[in-house]
Amino acid sequence: MESNSLIINLKNISFSYSADKLILDHLSFQLHSGDRVGLVGPNGSGKTTLFHIIMGLLRPSSGKIELFDKPANEEKDFREVRKKIGLLFQDADDQLFSPTVLEDVAFGPLNLGKSPEEAIGIALETLARLDLSGFENRITYKLSGGEKRLVSLATVLAMDPEVLLMDEPTNGLDDETEEKITDILKGLNLSCIFISHNLDFLFKTTDRIYAMANGKISLDEELVPHPHIHVHKFGRLPHEHKS
């Protein structure tokens, strides 16, 4: 694929769950291959809805969706697209439904038509990439929150997507796990969109940050240098702030 080709092209997308409020209001958005985009916005501003529209889980009431240079209107079109775009859900319990980690990670590759042996190979390889070797026979619902997040990332990466959509990947993680996930995501050579309220995380993992408000999406590229003064207890003790 040529570099910088247009992967996601949304034109004038509108969507609403109820008649009185538009969640997406004539929203337009483009993602080129190699783009790493962060998406911020208040709760309920339609960020997750946007992801679901890209994946074809929800259909817009008006507007056009083009994915990989092809119009996507029907379930059939999106089926092809889902092989190339991976979506990580907010709640890992929604993503991990198989009994064991290995089966869950192999689920995607099996759906793509791989043989069980190939699927097991891919699953083990992906787990190793994420430093999860030895997890394959663990029971998914008995994993800790951080482990669940990492395993769900593995389930998406095992499908070898070209684009990665992640919905609040650092939500509810401790510092250590957050750092681990940040490092992994920094190292991935994929186009991606990350929804997050965690600006530190977005600065580290993306090149551009868009803001969503009032059903529209906008790019705020101006850099505003600003010093911080902050106050907290025990501030006299020498300490460091990670950023």
Place this chain on the structure above:
Amino acid sequence: MIEEQFSTGNSFVHSLDPRVKIIVAIFFSVVVAVSSNFASLLPALALSLFLIILGKLSFKKVLYRLLLVNRLILFLWLFLPFTYKGEALFKIGPLVGTAEGVLYASQITVKCNAILLAMIALLSTTSVFTLGHAMGQLCFPDKIIHLFLFTYRYIHVISQEYYRLINAMKMRGFIPRTNLHTYRSYAYLVGMLLVRSYDRAERIHKAMICRGFNGKYHTLSRFSVKMGDILYLSVMLAAILGLVILQWKAIA
């Protein structure tokens, strides 16, 4: 939480092909359920006890499980002897217990316990997931298998949700009493659980669709039939056939 207490072990029964166990369990329970005579029910009970011994299961834990079910059967003993028509066997005040009623109740007791013991010995010595996959290989309908596996996976999540809601109620001073407020609160709780489970199911389905799911559930498990499996299956099917013959002779 559901614990699969018996699913791990190193006995002969544990090492059997799960498909063989499912087949034996189905035949055994159907034959015992339709049997109506002690001539076949008692050997069936003995057979199921033998299976438990073969599985090297802890008698204490098995007994505990049996007690749970037999509490229900206790109610049958309270009512059946007095409501079944037949010859009077004993009297308690104005109540007359009939011989036929006692016989009927004891038949049900033996039946239930025999089937239950066999199920413990055969099915609970396999993990739920292996069972699901074995069902798949035995050509059970996909929908039943999905229902079975998903129920098991998410019952835990739903029970967590239940405890979260119950705790939230307790935190705000909820004490169950016999009044409308209590009933209404419990109704809300159940309604909330239903709605949340529905939402969860929807999200899981979406997550599966995103990973290329189109209704066909592929599995990684491969089972292989060993000599021991064939031997076990033949012996068990012969024994079950024996039960059928015993029942046949008893009614003929």
